[in-house]
Amino acid sequence: MMRYLVKRLLYAVPILLGVNLLTFALFFVVNTPDDMARLQLGTKRVTPEAIARWKAEHGYDEPLFYNPKAAGVDKITDTLFARKSAAMFVFDFGRSDDGRDIGREIRTRMWPSLAIAVPVFVIGLAANISFALLMIFFRGTYLDWAGLALCILLMSISGLFYIIAGQFFIAKLWHLLPISGYSGGIHALRFILLPVLVSLAAGLGSGARWYRTLFQEEVGKDYVRTARAKGLSEVRVLFGHVLRNGLIPILTGAVAVLPLLFLGSLLTESFFGIPGLGSYTVDAIRAQDFAVVRAMVFLGSLLYIVGLMLTDISYALADPRVRLG
Amino acid sequence: MAALLQVEDLNVSIPVPGGLARPVAGMALHIGAGETYALVGESGSGKSMTALALMRLLPAAARLRAARLVLQGEDLLALPERSMRRVRGGRMAMIFQEPMLALNPVLSVERQIVEGLALHRGLSGAAARAAAADLLAQVGIADARRRLDSYPFELSGGMRQRVLLAMALAGDPALLIADEPTTALDVTLQDQVLGLLRRLQGARGMAMLLITHDLGVVAEQAHHVGVMYAGELVESAPRSAFFAAPFHPYSRQLFLALPGQGRGRLAQIAGHIPRPEETLPGCRYAPRCPRAFERCRQEAPQWRVVHGEHRVRCHLAQSDPGYALAPPSTQAAAAPSAASGTVLRARGLKVHFALRRGLFGRRLLRAVDGLDLELAAGRTLALVGESGCGKTTVGRALLGLTRPTAGTVEARGGVQMVFQDPYASLNPRMRIASTLLEGMEARGLAPRGGRADVVAGLLAQVGLPHDAGERFPHEFSGGQRQRIAIARALAVRPRILICDEPTSALDVSVQAQIVNLLKALQAETGLAYLFITHNLALVSELGHGVAVMYLGRIVEQGPAREVLERPRHPYTRALLAAVPRLHGEARAVAVLPGEPPSPLAPPTGCAFHPRCPQAQAACRVREPAAVPVGPEHWAACLLLE
Amino acid sequence: MSLPFRPVVLWTDALLFVLLTVLAALAFWTARNPQWRRPWARVGQSPLAVVCLGVLGAYALIAVLDSLHYCPRLPQAVPGQPAQYSDTVRSVFDALTPDLWRVQEETYSAPLAAHLFVRQPQTLPDGQVVRVYPRLRIAAGSAPPGQRWGDIARRTLSGAAAGLAVGALCVGLLAWRCGRVRGARAWLAAAACGQAGWPVRTLAATLAVMFVLVGVIAALAPAYHVLGTDKVGQDVLYLTLKSIRTGLLIGTLTTLVTLPLAVLLGIAAGYFGGWVDDAIQYVYTVLNSIPAVLLIAAAVLMAQVYIETHVRMFDTNAARADFRLLFLCLILGMTSWTTLARLLRGETLKIRALEYIEAARAFGVGHGRILLRHVLPNVFHIVLISTVMDFSGLVLAEAVLSYVGVGVDPLTYSWGNMINAARLELAREPVVWWQLVAAFVFMSTLVLAANLLADVVREAFDPRRGGA
Secondary structure (H helix, E strand, O other), X not given: OHXXXXXXXXXXXHHHHHHHXXXXXXXXXHOOHHHHHHHHHOOOOOOHHHHHHHHHHHOOOOOOOOOOOOOOOHHHXXXXXXXXXXXXXXXXXXXXXXXXXXXXXXXXXXXXXHHHHXXXXXXXXXXXXXXXXXXXXXXXXXXXXXXXXXXHHHHOOOHHHHHHHHHHHHHHHOOOOOOOOOOOHHXXXXXXXXXXXXXXXXXXXXHHHHHHHHHHXXXXXXXXXXHHHOOOOHHHHHHHHHHHHHHHHHHHHHHHHOHHHHHOOHHHHHHHOOOOHXXXXXXXXXXOOHHHHHHHHHHHHHHHHHHHHHHHHHHHHHOOOOOOO | OOOOEEEXXXXXXXXXXXXXXXXXXXXXXXXXXXXXXXXXXXXXXXXXXXXXXXXXXXXXXXXXXXXXXXXOOEEOOOOOHXXXXXXXXXOEEEEOOOHHHHOOOOOOHHHHHHHHHHHHHOOOHHHHHHHHHHHHHHXXXXXXXXXXXXXXXXXXXXXXXXXXXXXXXXXXXXXXXXXXXOOOOOHHHHHHHXXXXXXXXXXXXXXXXXXXXOHHHHHHHOOEEEEEEOOEEEEEEEHHHHHHOOOOHHHHHHHHHXXXXXXXXXXXXXXXXXXXXXXXXXXXXXXXXXXXOHHHHHOOOOOEEEEOOEEEOOOHHXXXXXXXXXXXXXXXXXXXXXOOOEEEEEEEEEXXXXXXXXXXXXEEEEEEEEEEEEEEOOOXXXXXXOOXXXXXXXXXXXXXXXXXXXXXXXXXXXXEEEOOOOOOOOOOOOOXXXXXXXXXXXXXXXXXXXXXXXXXXXXXXXXXXXXXXXXXXXXXXXXXXXXXXXXXXXXXXXXXXXXXXXXXXXXXXXXXXXXXXXXXXXHHHOOEEEEEEOOHHHHHHHOOEEEEEEOOEEEEEEEHHHHHHOOOOHHHHHHHHHOOOOOOOOOOOOOOOOOOOOOOOOOXXXXXXXXXXXXXXXXXXXXXXXXXXXXXXXXXXXXXX | OOOOEEEEOOHHHHHHHHHHHHHHHHHHHHHHOHXXXXXXXXXXXXXXXXXXXXXXXXXXXXXXXXXXXXEEEOOOOOOOOOXXXXXXXXXXXXXXXXXXXXXXXXXXXXXXXXXXXXXXXXXXXXXXXXXXXXXXXXXXXXXXXXXXXXXXXXXXXXXXXXXXXXXXXXXXXXHHHHOOOOOHXXXXXXXXXXXXXXXXXXXXXXXXXXXXXXXXXXXXXXXXXXXXXXXXXXXXXXHHHXXXXXXXXXXXXXXXXXXXXXXXXXXXXXXXXXXXXXXHHHHHHXXXXXXXXXXXXXXXXXXXXXXXXXXXXXXXXHHHHHHXXXXXXXXXXHHHHHXXXXXXXXXXXXXXXXXXXXXXXXXXXXXHHHHHHHHHHHHHHHHHHHHHHHHHHHHHHHHHHHHHOOOOXXXXXXXXXXXXXXXXXXXOOOOOOHHHHHHHHHHHHHHHHHHHHHHHHHHHHXXXXXXX
């Protein structure tokens, strides 16, 4: 187990390095810091001095990979790559274009994100699995067919629709919950209820349909016939045998996205005014704040790799056939 | 005495696009307590569907109808589903063909056995565990308590089938339905499992419905035999009467198609089994029956008594009760074309695979470990062994698909291969003509004459219609596909053909066709065959020479007749003894205990010593060398030195 | 004599026509190969699929018409001078739709209204300023206010009748073509009883509904804004229909990037194994590990910087918007090829071990030929299924990306831009709902049809159900 983790961590390094190089290339090589400065300052009538000043203010006034002017090790470290990209390996995210410490923002904003994402994840998983099982239990009947049709309908509607319709009907028309906003402590519940409900509705269609396919595959296997031949009831076959096997890909798949919950949901958070990482990202993209986008890319891929590791570990725990090695 | 199970006029129908399929029609069965009823038939005959119908486990779309379906005096059709569940796994249990697939992969052996114990015997906790361990011990699993915590993937094939059997026994059934229980097993394991079934049956007084395609298994196990064809039972008789004189032309053809009887050309049944949705006015076998006459095509035959309990559904029973089947045409197999020297020679062939384990760990799998072979033109060398002995790897190495770790292979003339699985060996997206020409195109061999002529010539050579070239593989049956595979190999005019279990996926009547074809081709073209098989009956049918493999090495080699009649190596003897016999009594004890060891960790000394009934202290230490025991006949055993 | 218009081929137009050519070639090849005809025939026998194909066909037709661009010739000021062409790029679709759709009102108006939705100050002849609901420009020549509903009903009925007539004509043509063997009348009789071998009745009903819709809209359009107008007074129906092209392009052009990458790399990784596999897996793990939205955002932001610093490369607004759309397709393709590649890698691994590949290798057939003749045809159904299934996801993604601000150019007609512009309108009193509803309904219809078709296609091509 330990050996596996060490191996996996070693494997993560080249991937993160790849991510870093890719984003670095996108942000600094394809477009130079000069372009960025021009964009921020407005394209017309920008003096070279203004550009230089902007670059100096934001720390973009260094060479990309190699600094011949510096001395010793600084030749490598006094560069944009070392400062802006490689620094992220030690979680030094730097400052956003408006001068705030990105690391601190991330630490405070992840809690509202989690407050929405965790309930959505947990309840959503349970709801999707239950719905899928229900369809499987009634497989071949009109109920199954209707359930499937509902799933396809639900997944054909844009996520934006659920949010807008939820805000309009539940909040505006019926005044059941606030339209948007957030507050800490116990009052948070009032604010997170609507976003959570909306997210659940938006995810139900594709989730339940996918799980139904997985369960259906299991139901067709030989061991299910064996279980029936033992005299087990359909419910016990479903819960004792089919669910146990079908849950393995479902849970391991779910574990993979677990770390990404930190990042929150872009749409939900920005529509409902939740001060989480999702809305932070959207705001940064809209304000063309490259420092924040870069930080979020790095964080996202780091969490993705953690998710991959968790998947493997959960596979080994859930499936006796899998050994980590 | 009333029969334990009485079935009259059982019908299964499934709606299919464009009609109604009747996989089982008018089935009738009577099984007495403690009796074994063997249901014999080829694939598609409806025997498995019959078993599922008895358990009321048919697919949801299927409809079940029966005049009578009574188990121990209780009408199973009248039972509500809830009560039927008490019967399933209780009074009537079932085991299946593929033990790996039939076991739930993620539940422990204990959990799967205890489920049945809890349901039918109300056991739980320690009592259930003890009972489960007891069951495992009964099915011959050593160290039963420890095995309870195992998962199916940790067990060997034979052990999985035993676990499945233990699960079935959990409810203490009065009737055990065994659906091809040994088909997936090697012959020595089959022998063990059949013996186990007989013992358990005797000890428990349990009746058994044995479903099989193997007449040898029937001869050893059954009290009563039923032959199924295309959804219908066509003959039903006590074992002795059946084996002494099978009546139905289909039953007789089945016997004549069996290899290894020294009859020369094997009987083959023309045409193919009608599809379940095809309705025929007369006998369903009539289109293929050599004895069919007008009435057979117009009127479905009723049951006729041949003698005592021997009954048959054939018009011949009425019109010509004493009919004798024309003696099989004993045209002696064409004399093999004169052997003209060695065409294939392998010396010291070794194929080792490095299996990665973990980051740095490596383990060596010695699939083939020092093997010498020689094959003469126009001759067939049969390479025999159980699964995992490395015989397929030998074929691949000789063909050049796998690079040998050591040793040399010399071939004079091209080598080609006919693969085992006719469904995987043809590209489903390619027309037959393209498949046949592929080799020539790759070799740059200009087809003599037009492409169409070449294709037609090849198809004619393997007995397929000339228009087959424009069609796709899915339009052909397994046997036809295997013919296509042979034609593909012949296209590049090889001198050596490696046949890797080419008939193991086929029914016995189709197998006969392929065997006959291979023989005829050899006589015609002087091809040399390396015939890889686990079926010893085929060895005597085809092989001039035979080599017996065990764990990557040849342990005995010699002329086929010599080896089969006077085997010298204990393993060869065990293999031969384990083959179920059509005539004669079953043995009480399994000929060979245990299962082959893993080639990852071969035993020291003679690899066979852990299973050898005659093993001595020296066998554990010293590797045996080849000892000549007759003309061109040698065996590697210390006892012979 | 000079042309009355100057054709304009935008990059996306060109690629769309490349795609159509490829599709046509594929259809031709499929029709000749019974292996591929069978599953498609199964698709064609499903009534659901016929409805979906009808809907998708209508959308595709509009998108294609909207992709034939030109600049109209300006009226010649001085005769004899070389012709002058306008800077505004129009499409054949624009030419086919009434000019009145492009009559801009002042601001919001409700569907089928005669007056604006909001009061506007108006100066009366006596100099007094009152706030009234002004009459719409489009309604200037139509029925007087009191007879509006009667007028609408009359136009609806006549439009529907015309639609039905065209629909009947189509069925007649169909019967004439399909009934050549046993006579059109006999064929019609069989089709009416559902015995033509494929769902003719469903197709006829679908066509009828669509023609009636077109007829009604065509009858109403000259005098009414059928779906109202938006904040700046544009016809919502026109906006929605123009958005179809964007949605379809994003759903289809992306596959031009996805497919070559996914097929090449996925199959290569599975077939060759070893270091090739390692390298390809590394690339797609890196790409996968970056959250898709962020990668798209980063790339689009960079594209934006590029556009703004190279203004002179893009002479018209249309070219600019087109570049951004193309770039969006490209980057969406870059982020979405990994899923398909992984699927193909797995399937190739399985196929590589099959005996027909071994047989080919035993003949000494080269890797290239094996890949082309043995592997590719046997994974093609996966490519097809995944392409159809991805389509709907891409259409939906456009809306989300436009909301985040990294979608298509704000000047491009798209459902995402429409929703983005209208999302605050629900907060108005009284509510302005038509723009949102129109965008959602049109988008959802397309996505639903694609999803349902994907389901049918998957069933038909699933090898386990005797498909492909």
